[in-house]
Structures are given as C-alpha cells and as structure tokens.
Amino acid sequence: MATRSSRPRRGAGRGAAKRGLGNMGAWTSRARVPTREPDPREVLDLSRLPPELLLLVLSHVPPRTLLLRCRRVCRAWRALVDGQALWLLLLARDRSAAGRALLSLARRCLPPAREGVPCPLGQFCLRRPLGRNLISNPCGQGEQRRARRGRGRQRTVAQEGLRKWMVQHGGDGWVVEKNRKPVPGAPSQTCFVTSFSWCRKKQVVDLEEEGLWPGLLDSGGVEIAVSDWWGARHDCGCRYRLLVKLLDAHQNVLDKFSAVPDPIEQWNNNIYLQVTHVFSNFRRGVRFVSFEHWGQDTQFWAGHYGARVTNSSVMVRVRQS
Numbered sequence: 001m002a003t004r005s006s007r008p009r010r011g012a013g014r015g016a017a018k019r020g021l022g023n024m025g026a027w028t029s030r031a032r033v034p035t036r037e038p039d040p041r042e043v044l045d046l047s048r049l050p051p052e053l054l055l056l057v058l059s060h061v062p063p064r065t066l067l068l069r070c071r072r073v074c075r076a077w078r079a080l081v082d083g084q085a086l087w088l089l090l091l092a093r094d095r096s097a098a099g100r101a102l103l104s105l106a107r108r109c110l111p112p113a114r115e116g117v118p119c120p121l122g123q124f125c126l127r128r129p130l131g132r133n134l135i136s137n138p139c140g141q142g143e144q145r146r147a148r149r150g151r152g153r154q155r156t157v158a159q160e161g162l163r164k165w166m167v168q169h170g171g172d173g174w175v176v177e178k179n180r181k182p183v184p185g186a187p188s189q190t191c192f193v194t195s196f197s198w199c200r201k202k203q204v205v206d207l208e209e210e211g212l213w214p215g216l217l218d219s220g221g222v223e224i225a226v227s228d229w230w231g232a233r234h235d236c237g238c239r240y241r242l243l244v245k246l247l248d249a250h251q252n253v254l255d256k257f258s259a260v261p262d263p264i265e266q267w268n269n270n271i272y273l274q275v276t277h278v279f280s281n282f283r284r285g286v287r288f289v290s291f292e293h294w295g296q297d298t299q300f301w302a303g304h305y306g307a308r309v310t311n312s313s314v315m316v317r318v319r320q321s
Contacts, residue, residue, distance in 0.1 A: 051080070055080060055085055055086055056089070058070060058080060058081070058086055059089035059090055063090070063122065063125040063126040064126060066081050066086070066122070067081065067122055067126060081118075081122065082116075082117070082118040082119060082122070083113065083119060084110060084113055084119045084121065087119055087121035088103070088106070088107065088121070090121075090125055091106060091121070091125070101320075102130065102318055105219065105221040105222075105318060106121065106124075106216070108219065108221070109215040109216050109218075109221070110215065111213070111215055120215075120216075123211045123213075124211045124212070124213065124216075125211075126211065127211030128211070129207075129210040129212050129316055130222075130316055130317055130318065131315065131316075131317055132315065133314065133315055134210055134289070134313075134314045134315065134316070135203060135205065135291060135313055135314050136163075136164035136203065137161075137162075137163050137164045138186075138187065138310070138311050138312045138313060139186055139187060139189075139190045139192075139310045140161065140162070140188070140190045140192050141187070141188030141190050161176065162174055162176075162192070164203060165201045166202045166203065166204075167199075167200065168199065168200040168201075169199060170195060170197030170198045170200070170296065171195030171196040171197035171199065171296070171302075172196070172302060172304060173195060174193065174194060174195075174199050174201065175193050175304050176190055176191070176192055176193070177190065177191060177193050177304070177308070178190055178191075179272075179308075180234070180270040181270045181271075183229050183272055183310055183311050185311065186310055186311040190310065191229075191231075191308040192308070192309050192310065193304040193307075194238070194294075194296050194297070194304065194306030194307050194308075194309075195296065195297070195304050195305070195306050196299075196300045196301055196302065196303075196305070197296055198294050198296045199294065199296065199306065200292065200293075200294045201292070201293060201294075201309075202290065202291065202292040203290075203292075203312075204247075204288055204289070204291075205289040205290075206287070206288055207286070207288060207316070208287055212316060217286055217287070218285065218286075220319075221318060221319055222318055222319060223278055223316070223319045224246070224278070224282065224289060224314065224316055225277070225278045225279075225313075225315045225316075225317060226244045226257065226276065226278075226279075226289075226314050226315075227274060227275065227276045227277075227313045227315075228242055228274070228275045228293060228309060228311070228312045228313075229272050229273070229274050229275075229310050229311045229312075230272070230275070230310075231264070231270065231271050231272035231273060231308045232268050232270070232271060232297075232307065233270065233305055233308070234267060234268060234269055234270045235266065235267070235305075236266055236298065236299050236301060236305040236306075237263055237265045237266040237268065237298035238264050238295060238297050238298060238307035238308075239263045239295065239296050239297075239306075239307060240261060240263075240264075240293065240294065240309070241259070241260050241293060241294040241295075242257075242258065242259040242292070242293045243256065243257075243258045243293070244257045244258075244277065244289065244290065244291050244292070245289070245290040246282055246289060246290075247288040247289070247290055248286065248287055248288075249285070249287045251288065254282065254283045255279055255282050259275045259277075261275065263298055264307075266298070266299070289314050291314055294307075295308075295309055
C-alpha cells in the first residue's frame with residue numbers, strides 16, 4: 001500500500017513566514033490614506049492680499065475677463081477694475097518705444113478719476129483701436145457658410161456682400177468679385193465692383209465706440225490715416241472718387257480730404273492704385289470719420305465693368321514726435 005510522501009507542498013511555508021514577520025515588526029500597507037481636497041478659496045484667497053499686490057495680480061488678467069468677470073466679484077474688485085492704476089499697469093507692460101509713447105500720452109489725457117465712473121482705458125484696452133483698421137468689411141469678404149452641391153455634397157463658400165456699408169446702386173449696382181490681381185496687405189483677395197453709372201458706398205466710424213475717449217482724440221497726440229485701393233479690369237477703363245470727412249459729435253465737418261484721380265484707361269493689365277492721406281493736427285472735437293467712395297466704368301457697358309475698390313482703411317495711431 002502506497003504511503004503519502006513526506007515532501008512539503010509548494011508554498012506551504014508562506015503563511016508561517018508571514019506570521020513570523022509579526023515578531024519582527026509591523027506589517028506595512030501600501031494603500032494610501034485618502035485626504036480631503038482643499039477648497040480653492042482656502043488655498044488662495046485673493047481678498048486677503050493688500051490692494052497693491054492684488055492690482056499686480058489682476059494686471060496679468062486679459063481685459064475681457066477683467067471687465068466681464070472680475071468686475072462682478074465684489075465692490076472692492078469693481079473699484080480696482082474701474083480705476084486707472086490697473087489699466088496703466090497693463091499699458092506699462094509694453095516696453096517698446098511705441099508702448100512707452102502710448103503710456104505717456106494716456107497719462108496726460110486721462111480724465112480725472114470719479115467715483116462710480118469707469119476709467120476709459122478699460123474699453124480702450126479691450127477694443128485695442130490704435131493701429132487697427134476701423135473699417136468693417138473692407139473687402140466684401142464675410143462669414144463662412146455651408147452650401148449644398150450635387151448628390152448631397154457640401155462646400156464652404158464666403159458669405160460676401162455689402163454688410164456695414166450704406167450703398168447707392170447705379171447702373172446694375174454693386175457686386176463682390178475676386179481680385180484679378182493680388183492687392184498687398186488685403187485681408188481678403190476680393191473687391192467691390194461698380195457698374196456703368198456712378199455707384200456710391202459709405203461707412204461712418206464711431207471713434208468713441210471703438211474705444212477712443214474724447215481726451216485722447218483732442219490731445220493732439222494721435223493722427224488718422226486713411227487708405228483705399230481702386231483698380232480696373234484689363235478690358236475696360238474706370239473712374240473713381242474718394243471723400244473722407246472728420247465729423248464732430250453733431251456730424252458737423254471739421255476737416256476733409258477728397259481725391260479725384262485721372263481715369264484708368266482701357267487695356268491696363270488689371271492695374272490697382274492706392275490713395276492715402278494722413279490727418280495730423282486736426283481740430284478738437286472729432287468723434288466720427290465718414291469714408292465714402294464712388295466708381296463707374298468708362299465704356300458704359302451693361303454689367304459690372306467699373307472701378308474695383310478694396311482694402312479700405314481708417315487707422316488711428318500715435319503721432320511720432
């Protein structure tokens with residue numbers, strides 16, 4: 001009769017070994033003890049900072065967030081956002097020559113601080129009007145939309161048009177087409193095209209709405225640069241006119257510039273020309289810029305063979321001393 005082997009089973013001594021560890025020391029567990037997540041308000045309570053340090057922290061926040069969110073936190077924060085010191089700190093971060101000139105100019109022409117009246121630098125920093133084209137829709141290029149093609153396919157096309165412009169249609173009216181030759185610096189290579197009778201288009205820029213406060217406009221430290229591109233089809237000549245007026249709050253004309261260049265002749269290699277002018281040392285009280293131009297063709301052809309205008313611009317910038 002076979003007898004059971006006295007050889008120990010595999011792993012038989014592991015339990016004893018583990019039990020023996022109790023005599024050598026405590027068994028250490030690797031499991032982590034869960035801890036309570038700290039409340040962010042307990043970790044960083046900005047309201048406990050001195051006003052000088054809080055101003056420094058807020059000066060790193062984008063202007064849109066400051067005006068739309070931080071200003072609503074409490075009365076103390078609203079007072080800081082509405083004050084001048086915070087926005088002057090933001091401007092001081094630009095250490096370029098242009099930035100230093102703007103900071104010096106802003107300090108000279110800011111209105112006296114009044115309780116309950118927000119500092120105009122807030123909207124100025126939000127809108128960033130200096131050095132930016134204040135004309136809306138300068139080339140006729142609009143939003144993108146989805147258009148259906150055959151067999152259910154779709155394609156993305158530009159929603160082009162005359163939005164933001166007051167227009168007077170002559171002949172067959174205004175249309176938007178692609179440029180026949182690239183225009184340098186244009187945000188879109190499209191243009192407004194006129195017809196066989198004079199077509200007129202106008203836009204009025206509200207300078208205060210764009211973030212420029214009266215004290216800055218009347219300081220003598222800024223200038224207004226205007227520009228327009230116009231051209232013709234190779235197979236048809238055209239005529240063009242430009243009129244730019246600086247207006248006060250009651251739409252009275254304080255200054256103006258007009259250009260009536262010679263017509264472009266037929267067979268012109270799709271030429272484009274630029275008209276520019278700078279208003280410097282203009283009178284106090286300017287609040288609007290009226291930008292108006294006309295065009296027509298020289299052959300009186302039905303359709304759209306007249307002047308092609310694009311990349312119109314009105315730009316306010318700090319005067320260089």
